Amino acid sequence: MDIDVFVAAHQHEWQRLDALCKRRGRLSGTEADELVALYQRAATHLSLVRSAAPDPALVGRLSALVAAGRSAVTGARSSGWxxxxxxxxxxxxxxxxxxxxxxxxxxxxxxxxxxxxxxxxxxxxxxxxxxxxxxxxxxxxxxxxxxxxxxxxxxxxxxxxxxxxxxxxxxxxxxxxxxxxxxxxxxxxxxxxxxxxxxxxxxxxxxxxxxxxxxxxxxxxxxxxxxxxxxxxxxxxxxxxxxxxxxxxxxxxxxxxxxxxxxxxxxxxxxxxxxxxxxxxxxxxxxxxxxxxxxxxxxxxxxxxxxxxxxxxxxxxxxxxxxxxxxxxxxxxxx
Structure with a gap:
């Protein structure tokens, strides 16, 4: 996998996901659906990068983005009884x-x-x-x-x-x-x-x-x-x-x-x-x-x-x- 080509191809999706994560709670129905779809795609991208071209910087960036996406999609959860x-x-x-x-x-x-x-x-x-x-x-x-x-x-x-x-x-x-x-x-x-x-x-x-x-x-x-x-x-x-x-x-x-x-x-x-x-x-x-x-x-x-x-x-x-x-x-x- 060519990392530069991969990043160039999906950079706009990651930026859009990051923007939607920061606006969670103020999303329209269409934007919420888009958030879920982009989060799933970013998770797949992270898995592909880890298995095919484990670039530490990109893995770290995508890991943080996927974590933010998961939190936005599922909501924060606290441990308890x-x-x-x-x-x-x-x-x-x-x-x-x-x-x-x-x-x-x-x-x-x-x-x-x-x-x-x-x-x-x-x-x-x-x-x-x-x-x-x-x-x-x-x-x-x-x-x-x-x-x-x-x-x-x-x-x-x-x-x-x-x-x-x-x-x-x-x-x-x-x-x-x-x-x-x-x-x-x-x-x-x-x-x-x-x-x-x-x-x-x-x-x-x-x-x-x-x-x-x-x-x-x-x-x-x-x-x-x-x-x-x-x-x-x-x-x-x-x-x-x-x-x-x-x-x-x-x-x-x-x-x-x-x-x-x-x-x-x-x-x-x-x-x-x-x-x-x-x-x-x-x-x-x-x-x-x-x-x-x-x-x-x-x-x-x-x-x-x-x-x-x-x-x-x-x-x-x-x-x-x-x-x-x-x-x-x-x-x-x-x-």
Whole structure:
């Protein structure tokens, strides 16, 4: 594309659109129709320039013009409770459901790896010795030892906040690292899963695996599910870099990236719930069956949210992206 020729051919349209945008609210019916038509044409011009001849100056000029045109056509919109409600009833569950083909296998593989690694640690004293000194292992695994007292080592509110921040950081890393072909995501997953497996193996080696599950399951089911979701979304984003499908790579990355990063808020809320369970339920005096039951209930409710509500809104065309009015206008792409 010859930029100079393109600009010369459409300059008068852009100038007319700019003039109409500045007069919005005082337009006749004919002028309003003209504004809409010119805005749509300018959006198409912007998409063409970005894909065929990404001149920074022209892209910036057209981006500002298209933004002004969108504001004039649709009117200014302020965020509020409607946006929050839409996010938690449509965007977030749809994003969870759409990425389930990635995070469900990720979760299954991680559980298998954790089980094998835990068994390996439990059955091999030399592996245990490589993890910690014998006295440290005894201090960790004995009744009333470090593993049990960890959950009551601080006031419940402070502890819940601490684990929430830590887990939210892990989930955010998984989502953000997806842009690097997903490779760092695998490292983050491995570190967290092997830490769980090592604790399980050490507790199993002294016949206290029941204590391990009694303390891990109340909060761990929901907490680890969120980590697997973040990892699956990150891996999906990494694969989009390799194979964007029928969409232009930049557009595919923008759409999938917005959906992935948009999940941070929702996953943070879910982790807040698991953190509250870890801070208030796990170390509580409730019987083991009650504590585990609370964790199982929280997990079931979340999975129903994903696979019932998420599936429904995804079938209606919801992508987990921002609203159409807030997206960049693009030209159609051939399949």
């Amino acid at each position: 409607r946006d929050a409600a839409r996010y938690f009833t449509r965007s977030f569950p749809a994003a969870l459901y759409r990425t389930s083909s990635w995070w469900m296998p990720t979760m299954l593989v991680c559980w298998v790896v954790a089980a094998l690694a835990g068994w390996w640690v439990a059955e091999n004293p030399h592996v245990q010795a490589s993890l910690a000194a014998p006295e440290e292992i005894r201090q960790l695994t004995r009744p009333g030892g470090d593993f049990e007292t960890y959950y009551s080592s601080e006031p419940a509110a402070a502890f819940a906040t601490q684990v929430w921040v830590n887990n939210a950081w892990v989930a955010a890393q998984c989502l953000a690292f997806g842009a690097f072909l997903g490779i760092p995501v695998l490292y983050v997953l491995a570190v967290n899963i092997l830490n769980v497996a090592a604790s399980a193996g050490l507790m199993a080696s002294v016949g206290r695996l029941d204590v391990f599950f009694g303390l891990i399951l109340p909060h761990g089911l929901l907490e680890l599910t969120v980590v697997f979701i973040a990892a699956g979304a990150g891996l999906r984003l990494g694969w989009t870099v390799i194979d964007p499908g029928p969409r232009p790579r930049a557009r595919a990355l923008a759409e999938e990236g917005r959906a992935a990063i948009g999940m941070v808020v929702g996953l943070g809320v879910v982790l807040l719930i698991s953190g509250a369970i870890e801070g208030f339920v796990t170390p509580s005096g409730l019987p083991t069956w009650a504590r585990v039951g609370i964790g199982v209930l929280a997990e079931v409710v979340f999975l129903v949210y994903v696979f019932v509500l998420g599936r429904r809104v995804a079938a209606q065309g919801e992508l987990g992206d921002v609203e159409a009015a807030d997206r960049t206008d693009v030209a159609p792409a051939a399949a």
